[in-house]
Amino acid sequence: GAGVSQSPSNKVTEKGKDVELRCDPISGHTALYWYRQRLGQGLEFLIYFQGNSAPDKSGLPSDRFSAERTGESVSTLTIQRTQQEDSAVYLCASSFLTVYNEQFFGPGTRLTVL
């Protein structure tokens, strides 16, 4: 595809349920990032992938959050036992090769936990 895509665009779930958010980066981009943005707030770093490995997962807020990447392409962010404070827009970005290159962002997934 021409850009980074994310699905679903919106997700409403009940407290305690698990959710999976998907990111398709730009083809050929080896670096992939997940961020969380609460309403009216800044971008909170969650995790960074280089290829299929995650050299920096320091931003994951708790062990309820996990992410994986396969085939140096698609990435999935999983939130288990969702809580209301997990409500936010989850943004995925990708860049060519290194963290020093321009990041291209997807449109985000808006997660609402009731």
Add this chain to the structure above:
Amino acid sequence: GQQVMQIPQYQHVQEGEDFTTYCNSSTTLSNIQWYKQRPGGHPVFLIQLVKSGEVKKQKRLTFQFGEAKKNSSLHITATQTTDVGTYFCYNDMRFGAGTRLTVKP
């Protein structure tokens, strides 16, 4: 990565006035990037600065990287309503808190 500090948090200007946002770090930065996020949108890359004392211009936008590579600024001359949004600086996987710019016509 260590987060860069960004100020101000908000800036409201009259159309035609200038606007500046600043990012500061306690450590030397290898580079700094600037992004703009329109209301309801996602961040879009504006520019990257790498060299000490570097100045780059994009039309009405001027970006500077300090001599010590510990600070950076984005200056907009004669703001327009299309400049509305939040401007973020970025380094090493950490974004600044952002400066939200609103412009009164």
